[in-house]
Amino acid sequence: MTYNILEKYEMVPTVHLMKIEAPDVAKAAKAGQFIILRIDETGERIPLTIADFNADEGYVTIIFQEMGKTTKHLAKLTIDDKLQDFVGPLGQPSEIEKIGTVVLVGGGVGVAPIYPQARAYRKAGNKVISIIGARSKDLLILEDEMRAESDELYITTDDGSKGHHGFVTQIVLKLLEGDEAIDRIVAIGPPVMMRAVAGVVAPFDVETLVSLNPVMVDGTGMCGGCRVLVDGETKFACVDGPEFDARKVDFNLMMSRLGLYRPEEANAVEAYEKECESETGCGGGCTCQ
Amino acid sequence: MSVRQPMPVQPADERAHNFKEVALGYTQEQAVAEAERCIECKKPQCVKGCPVNIDIPAFIKSMKTSDFDGAIDKIKETNSLPAVCGRVCPQETQCEMYCILGKKEGPVAIGRLERFCADYERGKGVKAPHRATSTGKHIAVVGSGPAGLAAASDLAKAGHEVTMFEALHSAGGVLIYGIPEFRLPKDIVAEEVDYIVQLGVELKSGYVIGKIKTIDEMKNEFDAIFLGTGAGLPNFMGIDGENLNGVYSANEFLTRVNLMKAYHFPQYDTPIKKGKNVIVVGGGNVAMDAARCALRLGADEVSIVYRRSDEELPARREEIDHAKEEGIVFRLLTNPVKILGDENLMVTGAECVKMELGEPDESGRRRPRVIEGSEHVVDADIVIMAIGTSPNPLVFEGAAGLNKSKWGTIIVDEAGMTSIDGVCAGGDVVTGAATVISAMGAGKLAAHTINEYLL
Numbered sequence: 001m002t003y004n005i006l007e008k009y010e011m012v013p014t015v016h017l018m019k020i021e022a023p024d025v026a027k028a029a030k031a032g033q034f035i036i037l038r039i040d041e042t043g044e045r046i047p048l049t050i051a052d053f054n055a056d057e058g059y060v061t062i063i064f065q066e067m068g069k070t071t072k073h074l075a076k077l078t079i080d081d082k083l084q085d086f087v088g089p090l091g092q093p094s095e096i097e098k099i100g101t102v103v104l105v106g107g108g109v110g111v112a113p114i115y116p117q118a119r120a121y122r123k124a125g126n127k128v129i130s131i132i133g134a135r136s137k138d139l140l141i142l143e144d145e146m147r148a149e150s151d152e153l154y155i156t157t158d159d160g161s162k163g164h165h166g167f168v169t170q171i172v173l174k175l176l177e178g179d180e181a182i183d184r185i186v187a188i189g190p191p192v193m194m195r196a197v198a199g200v201v202a203p204f205d206v207e208t209l210v211s212l213n214p215v216m217v218d219g220t221g222m223c224g225g226c227r228v229l230v231d232g233e234t235k236f237a238c239v240d241g242p243e244f245d246a247r248k249v250d251f252n253l254m255m256s257r258l259g260l261y262r263p264e265e266a267n268a269v270e271a272y273e274k275e276c277e278s279e280t281g282c283g284g285g286c287t288c289q
Numbered sequence: 290m291s292v293r294q295p296m297p298v299q300p301a302d303e304r305a306h307n308f309k310e311v312a313l314g315y316t317q318e319q320a321v322a323e324a325e326r327c328i329e330c331k332k333p334q335c336v337k338g339c340p341v342n343i344d345i346p347a348f349i350k351s352m353k354t355s356d357f358d359g360a361i362d363k364i365k366e367t368n369s370l371p372a373v374c375g376r377v378c379p380q381e382t383q384c385e386m387y388c389i390l391g392k393k394e395g396p397v398a399i400g401r402l403e404r405f406c407a408d409y410e411r412g413k414g415v416k417a418p419h420r421a422t423s424t425g426k427h428i429a430v431v432g433s434g435p436a437g438l439a440a441a442s443d444l445a446k447a448g449h450e451v452t453m454f455e456a457l458h459s460a461g462g463v464l465i466y467g468i469p470e471f472r473l474p475k476d477i478v479a480e481e482v483d484y485i486v487q488l489g490v491e492l493k494s495g496y497v498i499g500k501i502k503t504i505d506e507m508k509n510e511f512d513a514i515f516l517g518t519g520a521g522l523p524n525f526m527g528i529d530g531e532n533l534n535g536v537y538s539a540n541e542f543l544t545r546v547n548l549m550k551a552y553h554f555p556q557y558d559t560p561i562k563k564g565k566n567v568i569v570v571g572g573g574n575v576a577m578d579a580a581r582c583a584l585r586l587g588a589d590e591v592s593i594v595y596r597r598s599d600e601e602l603p604a605r606r607e608e609i610d611h612a613k614e615e616g617i618v619f620r621l622l623t624n625p626v627k628i629l630g631d632e633n634l635m636v637t638g639a640e641c642v643k644m645e646l647g648e649p650d651e652s653g654r655r656r657p658r659v660i661e662g663s664e665h666v667v668d669a670d671i672v673i674m675a676i677g678t679s680p681n682p683l684v685f686e687g688a689a690g691l692n693k694s695k696w697g698t699i700i701v702d703e704a705g706m707t708s709i710d711g712v713c714a715g716g717d718v719v720t721g722a723a724t725v726i727s728a729m730g731a732g733k734l735a736a737h738t739i740n741e742y743l744l
Contacts, residue, residue: 001494024501028502042553045458045559070558086495087495087497090497217545220497222523222540223540224523224538234525234532239683256534260535261560261562267555
């Protein structure tokens with residue numbers, strides 16, 4: 001069984017959106033869950049958080065950034081291509097109920113998984129305050145979509161090209177120090193950002209969740225490659241998570257584990273790019289032209 | 290006296306560097322000569338050692354006259370996975386243990402003969418099986434490992450419409466992700482799975498039951514359900530340092546190697562850490578498999594760390610001997626108490642203690658005791674935990690009324706029926722980690738129970 005790509009475009013440089021035809025996955029999917037895909041027979045299995053899904057139309061949307069060989073390859077696929085595997089939904093869904101005021105923080109490509117949460121929290125009757133950040137305005141995604149699902153929207157850019165000049169954590173701190181009571185914070189983005197959010201919220205008594213995306217193989221609890229230390233206890237991000245209490249996650253361990261295969265990944269990317277550049281390498285079988 | 294035919298194998302110094310099959314299989318002459326050793330007992334005992342009731346005397350008798358087609362047909366009457374079973378069954382504790390010749394000159398090599406027949410048929414092309422007339426009943430089989438394959442095969446032969454769900458992208462369960470290529474080539478597993486598909490079984494891979502669909506939902510879609518989800522959850526020791534980089538569960542290490550073909554990286558995209566000094570903790574078949582994979586990936590030294598002595602190693606003797614021949618070091622009566630790491634959180638070794646054996650425990654094995662003051666460090670950059678697995682709890686999500694034990698296994702009655710009417714279970718998810726063939730036996734029993742249930 002293979003999976004059709006219904007739509008695909010580059011949202012901002014190196015960040016792509018892909019709609020995959022997967023009716024059974026779409027029917028079962030909930031905000032906060034993820035999928036695992038494999039491009040072809042020789043491909044690796046990579047986890048990606050679900051960015052959007054539509055049970056009626058039978059598709060699941062993923063948004064990914066070009067990082068390693070697999071995401072670079074994925075970026076070159078078009079609607080004429082198919083994915084070999086698309087498994088999901090995996091992980092525990094976010095527990096979304098009416099709790100009051102929720103602050104949603106998305107950094108970089110992490111805005112993608114924050115979006116369905118904004119929609120779900122809004123639908124459940126919460127006040128949604130969103131903070132989305134990127135390195136620069138050209139890399140900011142889903143601004144309009146997030147604005148539509150938020151009561152208040154803050155934008156931050158590292159270079160000051162749009163919104164607040166600085167980091168999402170500065171807005172989080174401002175909100176925490178403000179008068180409005182905040183009932184929950186959900187932060188999804190690069191590990192450095194999530195660690196920084198965990199640091200900022202530490203002195204405050206506000207429930208704060210982060211969504212972890214460690215290295216995985218099966219995504220069903222079988223390999224234990226995704227284990228993270230939460231409150232001194234080993235958890236499998238794939239089945240116990242991916243969301244955990246930010247204040248209890250051992251980020252240093254998690255980030256070091258994320259870097260485990262960096263030398264291998266670098267070699268794979270180099271070999272892949274060389275193959276794409278050479279005239280005969282892929283025999284024109286890939287769609288990089 | 291007739292001597293048991295030895296199995297031709299790849300020389301140890303060669304095979305330690307490749308993933309090709311270790312045991313090469315009998316030649317036709319050897320197979321006939323071995324078959325002729327069978328004395329055709331009036332009351333054959335071998336069959337009672339076979340969890341899937343193969344008519345062993347009958348298939349061996351056919352082999353004596355070189356009627357290998359007749360032999361494989363006889364085997365396939367009750368076993369749809371002969372090429373797998375001929376390779377990985379622990380025959381020494383099953384059929385061959387009961388062989389009357391065993392006492393004096395060594396039992397007839399029943400497993401090797403089964404393998405020969407299966408390979409003979411594969412060589413000339415497996416004939417498509419006859420499809421039964423449909424009963425119109427729909428059965429879901431959850432998990433495509435040995436239990437699921439055996440159940441699906443018998444249910445399809447009975448004429449039911451069978452859908453087999455598999456969480457991973459390839460069918461076979463532990464036969465695909467766990468047992469390495471050099472013991473069980475993956476194209477053989479694929480062929481045997483294909484045979485079961487040809488019986489009319491629909492395979493849905495990449496379907497995680499409990500997530501994409503629950504048992505509660507499936508009860509409305511299917512007339513009966515078989516759960517053969519195995520014991521896929523890796524156990525860790527719970528000691529300090531187990532989350533350091535370079536500590537793998539055997540499941541992860543073997544899955545990367547076997548299912549994802551990390552030994553072909555970068556032709557295949559999944560990486561693996563090869564390691565210079567590799568420690569494998571545990572003494573079962575999985576530990577042997579992990580150790581021998583690590584060696585083939587190119588490690589300088591691979592050692593098994595096991596808390597009891599050689600005699601208590603739970604792995605098959607043949608696998609232990611093969612591992613020793615290949616140069617795997619056995620650190621016996623040794624147990625890790627802490628995994629050590631550097632400032633980058635990379636593994637540097639394991640602090641171990643020496644053990645001695647005391648009185649037998651409830652399992653009948655002598656209980657290991659720590660020798661005071663025996664702490665020592667074994668250097669390692671990769672540590673693989675092969676200390677057992679537990680059932681994966683995902684299948685319980687959305688399965689109201691499915692009773693489980695305190696070990697997380699599904700509770701069934703003697704016929705394999707769970708606490709939910711029409712839902713059977715069998716294999717490792719019921720027994721905890723056990724053998725391929727006992728799971729197949731449980732799958733067959735459940736198929737029989739489902740047939741009766743649907744009457």
